[in-house]
Amino acid sequence: xxxxxxxxxxxxxxxxxxxxxxxxxxxxxxxxxxxxxxxxxxxxxxxxxxxxxxxxxxxxxxxxxxxxxxxxxxxxxxxxxxxxxxxxxxxxxxxxxxxxxxxxxxxxxxxxxxxxxxxxxxxxxxxxxxxxxxxxx
Amino acid sequence: xxxxxxxxxxxxxxxxxxxxxxxxxxxxxxxxxxxxxxxxxxxxxxxxxxxxxxxxxxxxxxxxxxxxxxxxxxxxxxxxxxxxxxxxxxxxxxxxxxxxxxxxxxxxxxxxxxxxxxxxxxxxxxxxxxxxxxxxxxxxxxxxxxxxxxxxxxxxxxxxxxxxxxxxxxxxxxxxxxxxxxxxxxxxxxxxxxxxxxxxxxxxxxxxxxxxxxxxxxxxxxxxxxxxxxxxxxxxxxxxxxxxxxxxxxxxxxxxxxxxxxxxxxxxxxxxxxxxxxxxx
Numbered sequence: 001x002x003x004x005x006x007x008x009x010x011x012x013x014x015x016x017x018x019x020x021x022x023x024x025x026x027x028x029x030x031x032x033x034x035x036x037x038x039x040x041x042x043x044x045x046x047x048x049x050x051x052x053x054x055x056x057x058x059x060x061x062x063x064x065x066x067x068x069x070x071x072x073x074x075x076x077x078x079x080x081x082x083x084x085x086x087x088x089x090x091x092x093x094x095x096x097x098x099x100x101x102x103x104x105x106x107x108x109x110x111x112x113x114x115x116x117x118x119x120x121x122x123x124x125x126x127x128x129x130x131x132x133x134x135x136x137x
Numbered sequence: 138x139x140x141x142x143x144x145x146x147x148x149x150x151x152x153x154x155x156x157x158x159x160x161x162x163x164x165x166x167x168x169x170x171x172x173x174x175x176x177x178x179x180x181x182x183x184x185x186x187x188x189x190x191x192x193x194x195x196x197x198x199x200x201x202x203x204x205x206x207x208x209x210x211x212x213x214x215x216x217x218x219x220x221x222x223x224x225x226x227x228x229x230x231x232x233x234x235x236x237x238x239x240x241x242x243x244x245x246x247x248x249x250x251x252x253x254x255x256x257x258x259x260x261x262x263x264x265x266x267x268x269x270x271x272x273x274x275x276x277x278x279x280x281x282x283x284x285x286x287x288x289x290x291x292x293x294x295x296x297x298x299x300x301x302x303x304x305x306x307x308x309x310x311x312x313x314x315x316x317x318x319x320x321x322x323x324x325x326x327x328x329x330x331x332x333x334x335x336x337x338x339x340x341x342x343x344x345x346x347x348x349x350x351x352x353x354x355x356x357x358x359x360x361x362x363x364x365x366x367x368x369x370x371x372x373x374x375x376x377x378x379x380x381x382x383x384x385x386x387x388x389x390x391x392x393x394x395x396x397x398x399x400x401x402x403x404x405x406x407x408x409x410x411x412x413x414x415x416x417x418x
Contacts, residue, residue: 013364022366024293024294028203028292041223042198042223043223047223077336086374086375087198090197090223094223095223101406101407104339107338108338119403120404122341122404123403125343
């Protein structure tokens with residue numbers, strides 16, 4: 001077995017999860033309380049309760065100090081670092097009226113207009129002139 | 138007479154589409170290039186008249202939380218409701234289920250060694266509702282029944298593309314042994330390339346998207362050469378929703394396919410969007 005010459009599948013998997021990064025066991029464990037709070041925002045009464053008393057609402061979910069600070073600072077990258085998952089964080093963002101382009105701008109340091117323009121730019125990378133296969137037997 | 142798989146309908150499902158429908162923005166310069174992919178699909182559906190849809194999609198934190206996260210979950214309910222997802226979409230129409238077909242799929246899948254989770258209560262989110270809103274925009278109630286199959290694309294480890302294709306093929310075998318005479322539509326929703334989170338937010342990959350679109354009909358095994366992590370690298374962290382398309386393609390069976398309709402457009406919201414309709418050749 002020559003496992004030392006090429007990284008094993010497990011090693012490559014773990015390296016990609018940290019590099020991209022991806023939401024696996026480590027962030028899922030770290031972020032459970034924050035994600036649980038965000039999950040509660042599916043209900044309007046809970047969104048209203050958060051807006052009425054943010055400190056009290058966060059306390060009910062036992063956010064870690066790191067999570068509480070990230071939420072107070074509206075710092076999306078810090079929420080991700082604290083184990084937040086974007087599908088759940090998007091529900092928190094919705095409370096503040098922020099959409100995914102606003103989140104994108106906050107995470108990349110661009111203005112919202114710059115971020116939107118960047119999204120449009122991807123269209124230029126669509127390969128042209130290729131005739132798609134219409135049928136296969 | 139046995140059930141017939143009449144086609145496969147694939148589409149992006151981003152919440153922004155629901156917002157555009159709510160505002161009536163379908164014909165605006167920004168949205169029209171996406172929505173113009175759907176008239177051919179609607180016309181085909183009106184002719185083909187499916188009775189039931191087997192829909193592969195992923196939950197976005199409406200039905201499942203991280204306390205219990207099934208890799209594959211099959212709905213077995215008599216009805217499925219949508220609900221408030223917290224980001225301002227309207228609550229969409231409920232679906233009528235098909236419990237007998239659901240339990241047949243569940244029996245067949247477990248016999249086939251897919252150890253799926255069964256759900257007698259299951260909320261369906263925009264990943265199911267928006268594709269139906271796009272396909273049947275003006276109906277009072279959905280004209281077909283639903284069997285939803287949910288694939289975990291939220292918390293790693295995700296199932297591999299290879300496993301998702303195999304799941305789909307097992308669903309195909311189950312449909313072949315079903316005694317009913319339904320006309321079955323297979324649906325795969327989500328994607329294509331997009332990333333919402335982190336410093337790479339806004340990432341797309343037209344080359345990978347077209348690789349998927351070009352191979353899905355005739356050579357779906359080509360999509361199984363990557364791990365789920367590699368798909369996330371190629372397609373973006375939410376682009377892994379292509380797993381739903383791969384499983385749905387498997388459920389159509391291994392016969393040849395005709396591409397009835399295809400549309401690909403960048404961007405809608407943060408996403409490279411596509412719609413695709415395949416019909417068994």
